[in-house]
């Protein structure tokens with residue numbers, strides 16, 4: 001984008017090269033095997049993106065939402081599911097610690113998370129509380145100078161590989177009595193349940209986090225009791241902007257792959273790019289990609305300038321993933337029978353795309369947030 | 382509609398439901414993941430009488446209408462699109478042999494297909510000719526007592542598990558008029574199977590490459606005359622499209638049913654999620670689209686049954702049927718895609734996992750918009766049918 005800083009442009013190049021070298025060649029393999037590309041994850045540590053928004057004091061890159069979104073797009077274009085794991089680590093875990101944890105906690109956890117030595121995850125959702133995240137029931141009960149945590153988190157990206165989990169718990173009867181802990185696998189403060197088999201995002205392990213009366217010292221608590229509802233809402237804004245970057249990357253991959261195929265594939269004596277119905281698919285998806293790109297990066301830039309807002313983050317998250325799924329459906333259609341075969345990547349793009357309409361708040365939850373905020377303020381746009 | 386027919390259909394659907402519940406549902410997800418096709422399931426579906434529903438009773442078929450047949454197919458598709466397409470393609474092969482075969486060909490091939498003991502497959506597509514099917518390059522060279530087939534076919538449903546293949550190959554000039562249709566059977570010398578596709582969906586149904594290397598096919602396996610192959614394929618594809626429509630309807634119905642059930646059970650914010658308008662309206666819309674598709678499929682079947690019953694060659698009726706067949710295929714498959722995608726959305730996180738079937742439904746839906754003529758190609762056909770309908 002014309003308004004990227006030189007640093008952001010440089011990052012874009014680094015991420016693009018990295019994705020071509022480390023992610024793209026293995027994307028199909030890990031999708032098929034439903035396995036995690038741990039080697040690539042470790043190497044993300046080497047290029048310095050695992051703490052993309054974290055402070056340089058702890059080894060982070062000290063960059064903002066724009067930069068993070070750039071990395072999501074570039075990685076997402078090559079392997080969306082590795083990117084989802086990267087997002088869970090760097091935005092859901094590292095960024096939360098950076099923003100909300102104490103200096104001691106940051107010193108303890110961030111360097112190893114940012115170097116890639118440790119894998120991080122974030123546990124909010126539970127089997128009975130997904131959209132209604134504020135209703136979560138995993139309990140942390142204070143006993144002397146310790147807490148005992150009991151409950152189960154569901155759908156946790158990286159659960160089965162995580163060394164560190166950033167976990168929301170309930171510490172009181174009122175809705176807003178939510179408190180966060182940073183938990184360590186080494187100390188057996190959580191266990192991972194079985195891996196969940198999925199339609200897409202298959203290279204990103206998803207699983208349960210189980211707390212069976214885990215004993216946790218108070219030093220693992222983030223902030224004060226009851227602080228978490230605010231932390232949660234604030235981080236969700238960045239999450240929604242950056243996860244839309246994965247959709248953007250997938251959409252770009254679709255456009256590029258379609259243009260290539262339409263120039264190669266011949267039917268009725270002509271390359272199919274000659275037919276108006278194919279031209280329509282390509283023209284529309286490219287226009288939609290450009291529209292999404294401008295929207296997403298301009299929102300990210302505003303966010304970096306401090307013009308934050310849950311409404312616009314939800315608008316991004318409502319608009320972009322939906323269009324990306326449609327683009328992926330069209331990309332398969334454009335490839336005909338070949339599009340349905342695993343030899344071409346477009347069917348994977350579709351399976352991966354759908355997740356962004358569900359994770360980090362479903363489309364319907366975005367509608368609720370946007371409508372609530374717009375109706376409440378009743379301001380002109 | 383006759384009372385009797387409706388009763389028979391309902392009874393059959395009940396039996397299919399019972400059968401699929403016991404035999405298909407339990408392994409559906411695991412078989413999908415591992416791409417396993419079970420011939421014994423197909424054969425048992427045959428025992429229910431649905432492998433040759435429109436084939437004459439003389440050849441062990443049921444001699445029923447397309448209206449009944451498509452209802453049964455929809456019912457199978459609710460549990461498994463893969464077995465439903467196996468039935469549909471095998472039905473298409475019987476249809477071709479019934480319509481274009483001579484008596485000895487009918488005697489020889491129809492019964493075992495109609496009973497469901499064996500499976501039929503239809504081989505038209507090649508790597509460089511999909512939509513442009515008449516550009517196919519496989520050849521059949523005349524030799525003593527028959528033909529030598531040379532070339533390969535890709536994306537062939539039931540390749541490797543079928544016994545009887547209708548294969549289109551070139552015996553003459555370029556273009557549609559140089560194509561002939563042959564009956565090729567499993568085990569013929571020079572006929573082998575190439576790679577089996579790994580696919581997004583329809584994973585239980587094998588999709589395979591067929592390879593012909595100087596494969597000798599006796600002349601009695603030629604259908605009709607040389608050069609009639611493409612007309613035969615076209616005549617089979619119209620009813621084929623209606624069956625794809627019916628399968629789409631079945632798939633969409635099951636996806637809707639699962640989503641509806643879940644929306645009534647799942648609570649968030651202390652209410653069943655169906656009480657939120659976003660979900661409620663989505664479900665209403667889904668059902669509306671399904672009903673519209675079902676009606677189009679039924680209309681196409683009615684016209685087809687009329688054509689089959691009439692002794693005269695009625696070009697206007699055929700044209701109208703062709704239009705409805707294409708429309709039913711496009712509308713129903715587009716609906717299946719949309720409804721299955723919405724079903725995943727309604728189930729949220731669990732919808733995305735293999736623990737619930739809706740993600741499989743979504744994967745199974747996509748190719749319905751591609752096979753038997755892509756939905757783009759159908760639009761071209763519809764416009765052509767409209768031209769003769771309106772301008773004569």
Ligand SMILES: Cc1cc2nc3c(=O)[nH]c(=O)nc-3n(C[C@H](O)[C@H](O)[C@H](O)COP(=O)(O)OP(=O)(O)OC[C@H]3O[C@@H](n4cnc5c(N)ncnc54)[C@H](O)[C@@H]3O)c2cc1C
Nearest residue numbers: 124125130131155156157360362364654657726727729730
């Ligand atoms: C691959 C994957 C990775 C994930 N990673 C993480 C992670 O790392 N950490 C984490 O904490 N969570 C994670 N999640 C969980 C994700 O955030 C939830 O799945 C999501 O919030 C939806 O919750 P749910 O699945 O319980 O669906 P539900 O909330 O049960 O929703 C079901 C349906 O009801 C609709 N609905 C619910 N309430 C309303 C309403 N009021 N109005 C209208 N419609 C409504 C929803 O939109 C949806 O269509 C992940 C999920 C997946 C699938």
Ligand SMILES: Cc1cc2nc3c(=O)[nH]c(=O)nc-3n(C[C@H](O)[C@H](O)[C@H](O)COP(=O)(O)OP(=O)(O)OC[C@H]3O[C@@H](n4cnc5c(N)ncnc54)[C@H](O)[C@@H]3O)c2cc1C
Nearest residue numbers: 275333334336337503505506511512536537538753755757
């Ligand atoms: C699971 C599966 C099962 C199948 N089973 C069988 C089978 O049993 N037997 C069999 O013979 N075949 C079978 N096929 C093949 C199927 O019929 C073809 O894939 C289909 O006809 C499309 O051909 P294609 O894949 O070569 O796509 P192409 O023809 O290459 O089409 C690519 C794209 O170009 C578009 N296009 C092409 N021409 C035009 C045009 N003139 N105007 C506008 N757009 C155009 C198409 O709509 C499509 O979007 C199967 C395919 C699959 C995936």
